[in-house]
Amino acid sequence: MEAFSTFFELMAGTPAIIGLLLTALVIFLASDWRLSLAALLVQYLLVGLALARFIEPEVAVVKILAGVLAVPILYLGARHSHQTDEPEDSAEGGLHLLGLRVGWDAGPLGLPLRLLAVLLLFLILVRLLGQFQPPLAPAGFSIELAFVAIWMGSMGVIGLVLGGGPLRSATAILTILAGFDLVYATLERSLAIVGFSGTLTLLTALSFSYLAAVQVVGLGKDKPEQDGAAP
Amino acid sequence: MTPVPGPIILVALPLAAAITTYLIRRWAFMAAVIAAATAGALSLLCLYLPLDRSAFVLGQEVGFGRPVVILGRDLVLNPGGQAWLAFIFGLAVVFYLFAWRISQGQSFTPFSLAILGLYAFVVLLQTFSLAVLAFAISVTLAVFIIQGGRRSSIRGAQRYLLITLLSVPLLLTAAWLVDQSLLVPENADMARQALLPAMLGFGLLLAVFPFGTWMPALAADAPPIVTAFIFTTAQAMAFYLVLDFLRDASWMLTDTALSTVIQLAGLLMAAVGGLMASVQRDFGRLFGYAALSDLGYLLLTLVMGGSQGQVLALLHMTNRALAITLLAGALAIIRHRATTDQFAGLQGVARRLPIATMGLVLGCLALAGFPLTAGFPTHWALGRAVWNWALPFSPLAQTAGAAAGAATGGQWAGGLVLLTLIIASSGIVIGVLRGLSAMLGAGPREDIARQPIVASFIVLALAALVILLGLYPQLFLDPILNATEILSSF
Numbered sequence: 001m002e003a004f005s006t007f008f009e010l011m012a013g014t015p016a017i018i019g020l021l022l023t024a025l026v027i028f029l030a031s032d033w034r035l036s037l038a039a040l041l042v043q044y045l046l047v048g049l050a051l052a053r054f055i056e057p058e059v060a061v062v063k064i065l066a067g068v069l070a071v072p073i074l075y076l077g078a079r080h081s082h083q084t085d086e087p088e089d090s091a092e093g094g095l096h097l098l099g100l101r102v103g104w105d106a107g108p109l110g111l112p113l114r115l116l117a118v119l120l121l122f123l124i125l126v127r128l129l130g131q132f133q134p135p136l137a138p139a140g141f142s143i144e145l146a147f148v149a150i151w152m153g154s155m156g157v158i159g160l161v162l163g164g165g166p167l168r169s170a171t172a173i174l175t176i177l178a179g180f181d182l183v184y185a186t187l188e189r190s191l192a193i194v195g196f197s198g199t200l201t202l203l204t205a206l207s208f209s210y211l212a213a214v215q216v217v218g219l220g221k222d223k224p225e226q227d228g229a230a231p
Numbered sequence: 232m233t234p235v236p237g238p239i240i241l242v243a244l245p246l247a248a249a250i251t252t253y254l255i256r257r258w259a260f261m262a263a264v265i266a267a268a269t270a271g272a273l274s275l276l277c278l279y280l281p282l283d284r285s286a287f288v289l290g291q292e293v294g295f296g297r298p299v300v301i302l303g304r305d306l307v308l309n310p311g312g313q314a315w316l317a318f319i320f321g322l323a324v325v326f327y328l329f330a331w332r333i334s335q336g337q338s339f340t341p342f343s344l345a346i347l348g349l350y351a352f353v354v355l356l357q358t359f360s361l362a363v364l365a366f367a368i369s370v371t372l373a374v375f376i377i378q379g380g381r382r383s384s385i386r387g388a389q390r391y392l393l394i395t396l397l398s399v400p401l402l403l404t405a406a407w408l409v410d411q412s413l414l415v416p417e418n419a420d421m422a423r424q425a426l427l428p429a430m431l432g433f434g435l436l437l438a439v440f441p442f443g444t445w446m447p448a449l450a451a452d453a454p455p456i457v458t459a460f461i462f463t464t465a466q467a468m469a470f471y472l473v474l475d476f477l478r479d480a481s482w483m484l485t486d487t488a489l490s491t492v493i494q495l496a497g498l499l500m501a502a503v504g505g506l507m508a509s510v511q512r513d514f515g516r517l518f519g520y521a522a523l524s525d526l527g528y529l530l531l532t533l534v535m536g537g538s539q540g541q542v543l544a545l546l547h548m549t550n551r552a553l554a555i556t557l558l559a560g561a562l563a564i565i566r567h568r569a570t571t572d573q574f575a576g577l578q579g580v581a582r583r584l585p586i587a588t589m590g591l592v593l594g595c596l597a598l599a600g601f602p603l604t605a606g607f608p609t610h611w612a613l614g615r616a617v618w619n620w621a622l623p624f625s626p627l628a629q630t631a632g633a634a635a636g637a638a639t640g641g642q643w644a645g646g647l648v649l650l651t652l653i654i655a656s657s658g659i660v661i662g663v664l665r666g667l668s669a670m671l672g673a674g675p676r677e678d679i680a681r682q683p684i685v686a687s688f689i690v691l692a693l694a695a696l697v698i699l700l701g702l703y704p705q706l707f708l709d710p711i712l713n714a715t716e717i718l719s720s721f
Contacts, residue, residue, distance in 0.1 A: 153400070160397075166389055173396050180400035187407060188360065192302050196364035200399070203371035207392055211385045214378045 008052075016050040019043075020148045024155040024179070027171045029114050031164075033078045036171045041071045043152075047178050050145065054186040059194050063181065066198035070174065070205035077209025078167050081216045114162070121154050145182055152179025166215065170208030177201065234285040237295030238306040238355045240276065241316065244269055245348035253341035262340040263331030269344065270323035273351075277317035282310060305357050310717040312354035315471050318549070319464045323347055325556055325689065326456050332686040333563045335454040336379020343460055346372050350468050359406045359475055363399060366468060370395040373461060377453040387449030391461070394435050394442055401432030402476075409480050422480060429476065430489065436469045439530065440499040443523045447507070450519030455566060458515075459559030462522050463552040470548065474718060490534045497534070498651055500527030505599075505655030508662040514562055514572040514591065517666060521558075521598040521659045525551050525606070528652075532609055535616050542715045547609040549707055550700060551598070554606055557693040558594025561587045564686050568679050574669035581670035583679045588670055590690040592663055597697050599659035605697045608704035610656065617649050 023043035030036050044067025052060040129147055152175050159172030181197060248269040252262040280286050282296030298307040308316075323343065330339050349369035356362045370392060377388040405428040412422035435442045450458045483489055504524025511517040529551065532543040564587035566572050569580050581588040593604065600610025700706055 160393060166385060169389060169393060173393055176400065177396065180403070184400070184403060184407070188403075190358075190360075192304055192358075192361055193364070195302065196361055196368070200364055200367050200371070203368055204392075204396060207371040207374040208389075210375060211378065211389055211392075215385050 008049075012049045012053050014144075016046045017144050017148050019046045020050065020182075021151055024152045024175055025118060027175055028118065028155045028159045029111065031168075033167050036167070037071055037075055037078065040074075040171050040174060041068065043175065043178060044068055044071070047182055050148075050182065051185055054145075055189065059185070059189075059191070062194055062198055063185065066201045067174075067178065070201050073202065073205040073209050074167065074170055077212040081165075081167075081212040117158050117162075118155075121151075121158065125151060125154070145186070149179040149182040152176065152182070166208045166211040170205065170212075173208075174201065174204065177204070234292040234294035234297060236297040236299045237276075237280065237282075237293060237308050238297075238299045238301075238351075240293065240295075241273060241308065241351040241355065242306070242348050244273060245344045245351065249341045249344035249348065252344060256337040256341060259331055259334060263327050266340045266344055267324050267327035267331075270320045270327060270347065273347075274317050274320035274324065277313050277320065282308060282313065304361065306352075306355040307357060308355055311474070311714075312471075314714045314717055315467070316351060316354055318552075319350060319467060320347065322463055322552055322556065323460075325560075325693075326460055328689055329456050329560050329563060329686060332683050333456070333567045335456045335563070336376060338379045339376045339454070339457060342372050342376045343457075346376075347464075350464065353468060354471065359472075359479070360403050362472060362475060363402045363406070366472060367395055367399050369468075370465070373465065376457045377449060377461070379454055379457060384448075384452045387445055387452035390445035391449055394438070394445055398432040398435035401428040401435070402472075405429035405432055406476065409476075413479060422482070425480065426483065426486065426489065429480070429483065430492065433469075433473050433476070434496065436472065437466070437530075438523065438526060439493075439496045440503065440527070443500060443504075443526070446523045446526075447516045447519030450522065451513065451515040455515075455518070455559040455562040458518065459555050462555050466526070467548060467552070493530050493534045497527045497530030498648060500524065501531065501655040502527070502651045505658030507658070509658035509665075511662055512574050514565070514574075514577075514666055517595065517659075517662045518558055518562060521595055521662070522551075522555060524655050524659060525554075525598045527655070528600070528610065528613060531652075532613050535613060539612075541718070542711060543609055543612055545711045545715055545718075546704075546707065549711065550605040550609060553693065553697055553700065554594050554597035554604070557590050557690065557697055558598065560686065560690045560693060561590030561594060564682060564690065565591065568682070569676070574666050577666070577670045579670070579673040579676040580679060581667065582674075583676050584682045586682055586687040586690055588667070590694050592667055593694050593697055595659055595663035597701075599656040599663075601656070601660065603698060603701040605700035605704075607701050610652075614649060614652060617645050617652065 020043060023039045023046065026039040027036050027043070030039065044064055047067065048060045048064030051063060125147065129143070156172045156174075156176035156179065159175070160169060163169075177197075177200070185194070248265055252265050255261050255265075276288070276293075276295065280288070280293060280295040285292050285294045285297075287293070295313075296308055298305050300306070326343070327340065329335070346369045349365055349372070353362045353365045353369070356365060374388045374392055377391070378385060405425040408421045408425035408428070411418045412420070412425070433439070438446055446462070449461060453461070477483060501524045504520045504522075504527060508517050508520035508524060511520060529544060529547050532547050533540050562572060565577070565580065565584060568584055568587075569577055571577065597604035597606040600606040
């Protein structure tokens with residue numbers, strides 16, 4: 001038991017923080033929905049793990065549960081609509097990595113631009129990190145956690161700006177909310193807030209899953225209208 | 232016998248009705264009757280039941296103002312919230328009557344009732360952070376009614392959901408900063424730091440320029456009554472959250488930078504909405520841009536209405552809700568009968584559906600602030616306020632202590648603002664005239680069924696009310712003044 005506790009404490013520190021940086025990066029870069037959802041799942045586990053150092057373990061478990069339940073909800077929607085959410089350029093020739101075209105002619109949503117955006121963001125955050133003064137640092141509040149939260153938020157915002165289908169938007173907005181939760185949970189300990197934000201996570205996943213599914217159903221239904229048969 | 236607490240009724244009744252109507256959603260009449268009766272009863276309870284003592288309703292003692300504790304939180308109905316809920320539940324009655332005759336999707340009745348229950352929860356919660364989260368939860372449910380028509384385009388629903396969810400972290404941060412500044416006097420300067428996240432968060436929530444792009448997209452995608460539900464009740468709740476936040480951060484109202492930003496954003500919204508409305512080719516998007524432009528007016532009335540700003544804003548919100556409901560009702564009939572709202576596909580529809588066409592035109596004109604419509608009084612009052620501001624030696628300019636040189640600058644700025652507002656209103660009028668011209672073209676369309684009696688009757692009643700409020704704007708003034716008094720003390 002003691003060995004487990006030691007391992008847990010070790011994992012909740014730097015490895016969790018590095019893991020969160022990487023999962024946010026994968027969610028932003030990957031266009032394959034399976035990879036994005038897997039990264040999102042790991043991200044929620046790591047958020048709970050990182051938070052366990054600052055809040056009650058039971059609350060951290062609730063946060064993990066909400067996130068872990070949100071991922072299968074999104075998975076169901078993605079499975080239903082995978083044909084529309086598949087990257088359009090995956091059918092074309094050329095080299096692909098993480099489901100994205102790698103060549104410099106890949107266009108605005110391709111990997112080169114995304115990597116460039118990541119690099120720029122990283123440099124900005126590292127520059128700002130030295131000057132960052134949290135308005136009120138509670139006991140145990142770590143600057144690393146704040147950095148990860150800002151990183152996740154920024155990755156999510158750029159992901160939203162670069163756009164995509166409902167599943168890409170879902171993973172981006174859930175990354176933003178998870179990043180915010182990473183700091184907010186240490187500041188606001190109310191159980192009601194934990195419950196409400198967990199419900200919001202689940203319903204957000206459900207809404208995006210529904211949107212992904214309805215897009216496919218609607219496409220089938222709209223076809224006759226496009227052909228001019230319905231009126 | 233212990234009186235039934237009001238908060239329980241306000242939350243549980245819509246949720247129970249939501250479950251019932253979900254089970255019988257295939258019987259549109261029954262579902263609409265239950266939904267309309269529930270919303271109507273709750274609106275009446277909010278209007279007439281006192282908060283300071285118990286009252287008997289159908290032989291049952293009800294303590295409407297009695298607090299309840301749920302999940303460790305006090306749920307209390309205050310007078311401001313009571314007035315707000317009466318307005319929202321009252322509007323919902325009209326929507327359900329429309330939904331009975333012209334289907335807005337089977338999910339509309341149950342999900343909108345659940346959303347109304349959540350709105351009641353938002354009003355009853357005493358913690359701003361929880362209220363924001365409850366409102367965001369209601370928006371996730373709204374997605375299901377927006378896509379009720381099962382259109383392939385999900386742009387409107389997705390943008391609305393994303394914009395609202397993005398506002399959550401900002402608003403929670405702002406609320407936390409304000410709370411800390413109130414709890415610990417040494418952290419008083421933290422309240423200033425709340426200004427930026429609050430401004431951005433509420434900007435997102437209220438669809439302030441440039442975050443309002445979801446409005447035309449939603450109006451194009453969603454069934455018209457659902458659009459009206461979002462544009463009136465959901466935006467009224469967002470406005471309520473603003474007032475709730477300002478209760479603890481009232482100093483923000485006196486911040487000149489904030490009022491300048493709101494003024495500029497409102498003006499841009501009015502102008503962009505009006506100009507875009509003039510070039511649309513379908514009534515759905517025209518509706519969205521007209522509503523966006525009108526929302527800009529709402530923001531402007533709040534900051535430029537001087538001492539009467541809050542009264543004007545509430546009056547504008549009421550009139551706007553009426554105009555939007557009329558426009559949505561008429562558009563619902565046209566989309567239902569003609570199966571399209573594209574100008575090109577509506578040739579000759581005006582002669583077949585004259586009442587719906589009249590409602591559509593009147594609703595758009597009211598949103599543009601055209602004389603003799605409900606939108607005119609507040610547009611006129613705002614125009615007067617801008618004019619006074621523009622005059623070099625007006626009482627307003629003198630009380631502000633402006634020098635003659637500065638007043639001349641103000642005159643130019645005021646003239647420009649006035650011109651922008653006129654262009655914004657003209658844009659909506661041009662847009663609707665283009666649509667009307669298309670609808671009047673060619674002979675009457677025999678392939679389109681005649682206008683539905685009940686829905687047309689509701690449109691007629693709403694149109695009459697829109698004209699009546701244009702002729703007698705003081706009709707709603709007393710309740711609005713009462714509501715303003717209550718809200719300023721809350």
